[in-house]
Amino acid sequence: MSEVDVKKSIDARGSFCPGPLMELIKAVKHAQVGDVIEVLSSDTGSAKDIPEWVKKMGHELVYCQEAGDHWKIAVRKAR
Amino acid sequence: MTQRVVVLGGGTAGTMVANRLARHLTDQIRSKEVEILLITNTEKHLYQPGYLYIAFNEKAPEHFIREERDLIHRDVTLIVDEIQKIEPDQNRVRSDRAEYPYDYLVIATGSRPDFDSVPGLSESAHNFYTLDGATRLRDTLAGMKKGRILITVDIPHKCPAAPLEIALMLDDYFRKRGVREQVEIQYTYPIGRIHSLESVAEWALPQFEKRGIAYETFFNLERVDPERKTAITMDGEEHPFDVLISVPAHQGAQVILDSGIGDEMGFVPTDRHTLKMEGSDNVYVIGDATNLPISKAGSTAHYQSEPLVHNLASRLKGLPETAIYNGKVACFLENSLQDASFITFDYENPPKPAATSELLHWFKMAYGEFYWLNVRGIL
Numbered sequence: 001m002s003e004v005d006v007k008k009s010i011d012a013r014g015s016f017c018p019g020p021l022m023e024l025i026k027a028v029k030h031a032q033v034g035d036v037i038e039v040l041s042s043d044t045g046s047a048k049d050i051p052e053w054v055k056k057m058g059h060e061l062v063y064c065q066e067a068g069d070h071w072k073i074a075v076r077k078a079r
Numbered sequence: 080m081t082q083r084v085v086v087l088g089g090g091t092a093g094t095m096v097a098n099r100l101a102r103h104l105t106d107q108i109r110s111k112e113v114e115i116l117l118i119t120n121t122e123k124h125l126y127q128p129g130y131l132y133i134a135f136n137e138k139a140p141e142h143f144i145r146e147e148r149d150l151i152h153r154d155v156t157l158i159v160d161e162i163q164k165i166e167p168d169q170n171r172v173r174s175d176r177a178e179y180p181y182d183y184l185v186i187a188t189g190s191r192p193d194f195d196s197v198p199g200l201s202e203s204a205h206n207f208y209t210l211d212g213a214t215r216l217r218d219t220l221a222g223m224k225k226g227r228i229l230i231t232v233d234i235p236h237k238c239p240a241a242p243l244e245i246a247l248m249l250d251d252y253f254r255k256r257g258v259r260e261q262v263e264i265q266y267t268y269p270i271g272r273i274h275s276l277e278s279v280a281e282w283a284l285p286q287f288e289k290r291g292i293a294y295e296t297f298f299n300l301e302r303v304d305p306e307r308k309t310a311i312t313m314d315g316e317e318h319p320f321d322v323l324i325s326v327p328a329h330q331g332a333q334v335i336l337d338s339g340i341g342d343e344m345g346f347v348p349t350d351r352h353t354l355k356m357e358g359s360d361n362v363y364v365i366g367d368a369t370n371l372p373i374s375k376a377g378s379t380a381h382y383q384s385e386p387l388v389h390n391l392a393s394r395l396k397g398l399p400e401t402a403i404y405n406g407k408v409a410c411f412l413e414n415s416l417q418d419a420s421f422i423t424f425d426y427e428n429p430p431k432p433a434a435t436s437e438l439l440h441w442f443k444m445a446y447g448e449f450y451w452l453n454v455r456g457i458l
Contacts, residue, residue, distance in 0.1 A: 012204045014426030015372035018275040030343045059269050
């Protein structure tokens with residue numbers, strides 16, 4: 001994980017609406033192909049929602065890890 | 080020496096902040112220790128939740144429009160001017176005709192729908208996010224007796240509840256007119272459920288299924304073909320429509336983009352508790368203009384205004400700033416033209432929709448009337 005070059009990290013802890021996945025989608029939309037976007041989420045649902053969206057949209061899930069009281073999830077924009 | 084507060088933006092957030100500050104600082108303003116300027120680029124104040132009711136011809140547009148001048152406290156100086164640049168390193172904002180130095184700045188410049196964000200969208204889509212859009216949609220719906228309505232949603236957008244509300248209200252509207260069987264309503268959403276909030280998606284889904292509102296998830300609009308009246312998604316699928324209602328991606332105000340103080344969408348990096356612009360001690364940001372990962376909604380602006388005004392008024396009186404914004408938001412969720420649910424949440428507490436009732440719908444209608452007292456800082 002330490003060698004991943006994260007372009008943008010979004011702290012979406014405590015964000016219920018629109019929520020971490022929507023914040024991630026917003027950032028991925030505005031990113032360049034190849035950029036890695038990281039989102040921090042206190043919502044355990046993100047560990048399921050985000051990988052599901054990433055797979056559906058054809059991006060790459062770089063990591064999805066529990067970090068104490070929150071999750072750290074990183075996505076590489078693939079297209 | 081007079082300390083000057085400039086509030087930039089005369090929407091819900093800016094008007095509320097300017098008025099509330101004035102009410103807290105009457106003595107200081109009268110003795111000329113403090114001056115409050117509200118700079119806005121329009122003389123009109125619109126209650127934006129009204130657009131939904133305009134679209135269904137429930138109320139006329141005039142019901143939701145007032146002169147900003149009539150809403151401003153006598154101790155606030157109102158200036159109507161188009162600010163071109165915000166220059167925090169110079170502690171000033173400027174237009175092409177004047178410069179306005181400040182000691183404290185509150186950025187309340189809002190967000191706006193971007194119909195150019197998707198090719199073909201501006202030519203093809205109706206919307207209920209502008210006054211013109213709402214009146215045009217009203218006329219189209221009034222003349223509609225059959226056909227397919229497609230609702231598309233992009234990110235970010237203000238009022239997260241609105242896409243669900245319009246789908247549910249469209250169903251009721253056409254039922255009341257006796258033509259619901261001939262009108263197909265297709266709701267779409269970009270993630271794997273029908274709303275970003277899981278509890279709200281769970282509240283709405285049974286209604287969708289019971290009332291025959293079709294839905295498609297993981298729907299990511301790529302472009303619209305105006306000639307063929309077809310929406311094309313990123314997976315290459317085509318979705319024909321007779322009427323397209325878009326909730327488009329929003330961006331921040333042009334002045335934020337031009338001043339280089341926002342992110343790529345024009346939203347200002349803001350501390351989630353103090354509401355200060357990141358890296359600044361004398362610039363605050365409120366409402367839709369922030370980059371905070373919270374709802375862009377009037378209630379957000381309202382709940383943010385309380386700690387912001389408390390802190391800024393404290394500073395101006397030589398007292399410490401101790402209030403924090405806890406992320407509070409509150410939203411009505413219309414279920415039809417006559418009943419609604421309600422949610423409230425903050426950074427610590429997730430939302431749980433209240434039982435749907437006619438009372439909550441009437442509360443939303445009533446709030447629309449006493450909004451004018453709320454924005455004047457009275458309620």
